[in-house]
Amino acid sequence: MFRTAMFVVAVSIAGVVLAQVPASAAVSGGPCSKLGAKAKSGAAALVCVKSGGRLVWRRANASGAAGKVPSVPSSATWQWDHARSAWTPTGAPPKCTYPIIPAGGLLDFGSAVSILQPGQSRGGSFKPHGGVRWSNYGEYVSGVRITVPFDGVVTKAWHYTTGGTYQFGVDIVNPCGFMVRLGHLRTPSPAFSTILATLGSAAPDDSRETLLNPPVTVKAGAVIATEVGNPDPSNPDFLGSYIDFGLLDLRSPNTPPGASSATNAANEYSLFSVCWYEAEYLAAADRMIAAALPFSGGDPSSAYCRRR
Helix, strand or coil: CCCCCCEEECCCCECCCCCECCCCCCCCCCECCCCCCEEEECCEEEEEEEECCEEEEEEECCCCCECCCCECCHHHCEEEECCCCEEEECCCCCCCCCCCECCCCCCCHHHCCEEECCCEEECCEEECCEEEECCCCCCCCCCCCEECCCCEEEEEEEEEEECCEEEEEEEEEECCCEEEEEEEEEEECHHHHHHHCCCCCCEECCCCEEEEEEEEEECCCCEEEEEECECCCCCCCCCECEEEEEEEECCCCCCCCCHHHHCCCCHHHHCCECCCCCCCCECHHHHHHHHHCCEHHHCCCCCCCCCC
């Protein structure tokens, strides 16, 4: 139910307006044939831009130019160094302040019914991330809202469909050296819809990630999603209100979770993930609530968390 995505790379978008073309099958993120061409997709105005060496439709702003998302100076983000198997800042990172996620800054733990432990094997593979659930088995709870927990940048995004239900996820990095990974989000806010529109079309069960270059600046409190999980009752095993939630300390590796995890979870995630309801990552009130919640599926195992 909670899954780990694969990895691909995309680059930043730029373009100029040239000519109007028919809107045949024009959808944001879909292929187009003439740089600068314009089209309509319902009420949305689109413009053909170049992204990652190919031409794609992108939502236009009020002036008719390709809409841009705000970027952040390169000194405020972190990059994965494959050669060193380490995260490195592109500039001097600020000092971290605790808690990393303030009370209610990401989600409402008070209305959650259970959590998944980070750092455990699920579905035959190691999952560095954990999860939070707001519904019991066979139920769906509407109105679960997820917000940006700190000022930072969105470095990766992905989206796909499963059984016809739209799902998306994002990585958000605090410039001090922490990352939040979120998945199984369902209804994006307008700001995050703009980010997701720069990706290719959401394909069935294709949850590959796209690296955003440049990363996109976001502010604490901004709404990420207004619905989560999967409301489709046709598959009870996927029905529910839940998210994937991982927290990484990019500044130094965690205790390695073991050789078995290295074969099915990328080192950039598995070696830096932490137990987010321990230490001072969450505000004290949220930490107390999260630590007292039962485990979804009853599995207490974790490579990162102390047994309770």
